[in-house]
Amino acid sequence: MKALLLEDVRKISIQEYPEPPKKDDHIITKVNAVGICGSDLHYFSEGGIGSANVGSGFVPGHEFSAILMESIPEMNLEEGEHVAVDPAKPCFKCQWCKKGYENLCPYVEFIGAPPFNGAMAQYVSIKKHQIHKIPKHFSPETAVLLETLGVALHAVDLSKVKFHQEICILGSGPVGLCILKILKSMGAKAIYVIDPINYRVQHALKNGAEHVFKSVDDFVQYKNGGGVDLVFEATNSPEGLNLSIHASNIGGKIIVVGIPDGDNYQFKASEARRRGISIKFSRRMGEVYDRTISMVEKGLVALDDLATHTYALNDGDKAFINNLEYRDSVLKSIIFPNK
Known part of the structure; x- marks a missing residue:
């Protein structure tokens, strides 16, 4: 072969x-x-x-x-x-x-x-x-992307997201966009997406992001110096965790899904400590495959x-x-x- x-x-x-x-x-x-x-x-x-x-x-x-x-x-x-x-x-x-x-x-x-x-x-x-x-009408592309959706669903499960929370997603690649799709299917409304790549944030807008930003600084300025209660880090940047802390409110939570280039994050510990930030890393997925298939079959996620x-x-x-x-x-x- x-x-x-x-x-x-x-x-x-x-x-x-x-x-x-x-x-x-x-x-x-x-x-x-x-x-x-x-x-x-x-x-x-x-x-x-x-x-x-x-x-x-x-x-x-x-x-x-x-x-x-x-x-x-x-x-x-x-x-x-x-x-x-x-x-x-x-x-x-x-x-x-x-x-x-x-x-x-x-x-x-x-x-x-x-x-x-x-x-x-x-x-x-x-x-x-x-x-x-899987249903016979599932395309090969959809069948492949069930794994990506599963990674995103596991991260959302770990977050224990609450309906009223404002949410920020760093990174609008396939995993970040799947997180966005899942949150929208759950009824979440105040979802912000940050990505420096223009065509990717355009995909986020099409999938229901309330606002998109090219940088965390732009987002924090929009929030008048504040942040959100829940951040999903879904980038490959070594600065991703530090940027997630900047985007978080006092008492906020960060779910780290991305894998940084070089396998290392750098962040300012004092800022995370003073804000009382909770950080949880997400690895692959639990037993969620049947749920991802059901979500797509029911039309909750495309x-x-x-x-x-x-x-x-x-x-x-x-x-x-x-x-x-x-x-x-x-x-x-x-x-x-x-x-």
């Missing part, structure tokens, strides 16, 4: 790669579509995230949908059916899984996160519990508008560069490995 390999920092190759072996508790699926996530861009541009180094010859990709190559009668799934896939394989046995923190499982096997190869290939091996049946670009596997290098450098008004790029 063909696969996209990260050979070195900013170096990609498309090569013949061994097909995944058949295991008793896995099934082989044909990858239908796979998205480029912010973490994939960190692997591409930095060679890893923290201690998770990709090395040479790593296959990225964890946001994906697949075509079944065999039926699964107990799940009412037929051969050839299009399904969504949760990339996480937690152990379900450790103390953290038993407490409901499957997304924090130290023993998780996560497709597309080192050392586990991902779905930017023609075929991938998955466990049955990772498969989610996702196709986020998929702005599609590519064949052979054009993967171009796809990564365009995303990394924000070319051509890109939000989410989807690769089709079998086209």
